[in-house]
Amino acid sequence: MSFAAVFAAVVGLAVPLAAMVGAISQARVGASAMEGIARQPEAAGDISRNLIITLALIESLVIYALLTFFILQGKLAPLIDKVGQL
Amino acid sequence: MEEHAGSLVNLLVALEPQWLRPYLPLEVVTGWLILLLVVLVAWYSVRHMQRVPASGWQTLAEWTYGLCNNFSRQMIGPGGERYAPLLGTLFVYILIMNLAGLVPGLTSPTATLNMTLALALTAVISSWVYGVLSRGPGYLGHFVEGVGDAPKFIWPLLVPIMIIVHLIGEFARIISLSIRLFGNIFAKETVIGQVLLLLASVLAMHQVNLLLRAPLVLAGSALLHLPLLLLGLLVSLIQAVIFVMLTAVYIQGAVEVHAE
Numbered sequence: 001m002s003f004a005a006v007f008a009a010v011v012g013l014a015v016p017l018a019a020m021v022g023a024i025s026q027a028r029v030g031a032s033a034m035e036g037i038a039r040q041p042e043a044a045g046d047i048s049r050n051l052i053i054t055l056a057l058i059e060s061l062v063i064y065a066l067l068t069f070f071i072l073q074g075k076l077a078p079l080i081d082k083v084g085q086l
Numbered sequence: 087m088e089e090h091a092g093s094l095v096n097l098l099v100a101l102e103p104q105w106l107r108p109y110l111p112l113e114v115v116t117g118w119l120i121l122l123l124v125v126l127v128a129w130y131s132v133r134h135m136q137r138v139p140a141s142g143w144q145t146l147a148e149w150t151y152g153l154c155n156n157f158s159r160q161m162i163g164p165g166g167e168r169y170a171p172l173l174g175t176l177f178v179y180i181l182i183m184n185l186a187g188l189v190p191g192l193t194s195p196t197a198t199l200n201m202t203l204a205l206a207l208t209a210v211i212s213s214w215v216y217g218v219l220s221r222g223p224g225y226l227g228h229f230v231e232g233v234g235d236a237p238k239f240i241w242p243l244l245v246p247i248m249i250i251v252h253l254i255g256e257f258a259r260i261i262s263l264s265i266r267l268f269g270n271i272f273a274k275e276t277v278i279g280q281v282l283l284l285l286a287s288v289l290a291m292h293q294v295n296l297l298l299r300a301p302l303v304l305a306g307s308a309l310l311h312l313p314l315l316l317l318g319l320l321v322s323l324i325q326a327v328i329f330v331m332l333t334a335v336y337i338q339g340a341v342e343v344h345a346e
Binding site: 049066067 | 268273331332
């Protein structure tokens with residue numbers, strides 16, 4: 001298995017892995033927020049505000065993975081040209 | 087990262103004078119134009135103000151003012167109106183900059199790390215400044231807040247570590263604020279750009295009959311492009327709200343009065 005092949009595979013896997021874990025954690029946060037609102041409907045405004053902030057913080061981690069993908073994807077084509085073939 | 091990825095979206099990018107690009111990138115000029123637009127609308131809205139708003143512009147201005155004040159007071163506490171100008175300006179400016187990418191012919195200035203880094207630096211440094219202004223130089227003692235509980239002999243070891251950890255936390259705030267906004271808006275623009283390229287390449291296939299290409303491109307626009315534009319609207323709004331909300335949380339952490 002050549003380096004370029006492994007590199008290409010890893011570059012492709014960066015965002016999906018991050019998105020999977022991110023989706024699971026966001027789902028947990030969303031579920032507990034829904035439970036909280038169901039238990040105390042008058043706190044819905046407060047809970048929603050904190051929910052949005054938490055969701056954005058988790059999502060920013062997935063965005064970091066996307067940026068890593070963009071950086072690495074730029075280096076992928078020159079690498080393949082240099083190596084000749086995967 | 088390709089600097090022009092945002093402008094891939096713009097089929098009218100040829101309008102940009104190329105001699106200008108090394109000196110004044112399109113993103114910077116768009117940022118200035120948005121600034122000018124917001125200032126002009128604000129100035130026009132409060133000209134000839136009346137007690138009962140006579141024009142829709144004044145109603146819009148009053149609504150925006152109320153929104154910013156309520157938000158600041160809700161997030162920061164009773165004295166929050168002091169910080170409403172900063173938070174309101176950040177919100178309006180970032181929101182319009184995010185939305186600019188959806189307009190044909192323009193690109194979002196926030197799709198560049200330069201712009202978002204400047205905004206994040208503004209937000210975090212202003213939280214430091216407000217902390218010092220409202221609590222005095224004792225604000226810097228905030229760095230070593232958790233140390234009082236530890237026994238005294240461990241302080242010379244703990245204090246430098248706490249300071250370093252706190253500074254790293256501040257830099258993490260700057261980086262995360264800027265990269266979150268940049269990543270979201272840049273990804274939105276790139277995705278819309280790629281879909282447009284796909285549709286344009288289908289449209290450009292000369293071998294296929296035009297009667298076959300046109301419905302395909304129209305269906306593709308309705309199924310791919312339109313939902314992505316709507317998603318872009320949502321993301322632009324949410325990211326502007328998140329940026330301002332986090333800035334408000336940082337400012338609140340800096341100016342809160344500890345119950346003595």
